[in-house]
Amino acid sequence: MASAKTAQFSQTEQDLAAFAKVLSHPARLAILKILAAQNACICGEIVEVLPLAQSTVSQHLKELKTAGLIDGTIDGPKSCYCINWKAFEKFNAEFNSLFSSLKTTNEKGCC
Amino acid sequence: MASAKTAQFSQTEQDLAAFAKVLSHPARLAILKILAAQNACICGEIVEVLPLAQSTVSQHLKELKTAGLIDGTIDGPKSCYCINWKAFEKFNAEFNSLFSSLKTTNEKGCC
DNA sequence: AATATTCATCGTATTTATACGATGGTATGC
């Protein structure tokens, strides 16, 4: 049955969990770093750097794109990817909100 | 073969990905909220609130504990869990570091 | 001592994630 119970949690929790899942693989973190550092963000360049097959990298790119974290534009036979900074800022803010809300709700501690 | 290639990435990327994975399930986010809000953090109380079986909740608690995000102390027949705020702050800082480093490495953008 | 309560662990079923090769589609170059 796996994670069929996911739907029974709040929308905020689901959204944050989904975003965390995108960041939960080192390859996707590496891709984000590459995209942030370079201005030319061709898929082929990422494939050369990462220890993964082209199809696997393409799959990770798709997940990042589905999550809205990156944009992809077709540039002739090549594909150019770049970080969607607007979405990125939104997620960054949501994470900070999570952390700060956890901290503020805690008063005395227990253990 | 799944994620056997994980070991070929940097330690930092692996650590951050592992932490993100802990946060990538709504049940674990909900547990963290409960632990932050309450001072009494008995496993049974969490089970009552969440739409999950006791064994499943215990499993999520174990993962949070393995990640170092929470501490658990045996209190008679009951178990008391609470957030490890020191580890929590560390992870919070690492996330902020990730976000800010991505932002600073980006200069012109491309797309 | 016997029973009940609380929870961790084990075993297992199911879903999801990861990874690759193969294929096909699109545009470029000859």
Add this chain to the structure above:
DNA sequence: GCATACCATCGTATAAATACGATGAATATT
């Protein structure tokens, strides 16, 4: 037109995550 380069998608195999019931260990209660 034909070959080449680039990349997305498909199909598939394997690993990991999720969830639950059952069991057992430890303490508390009667």
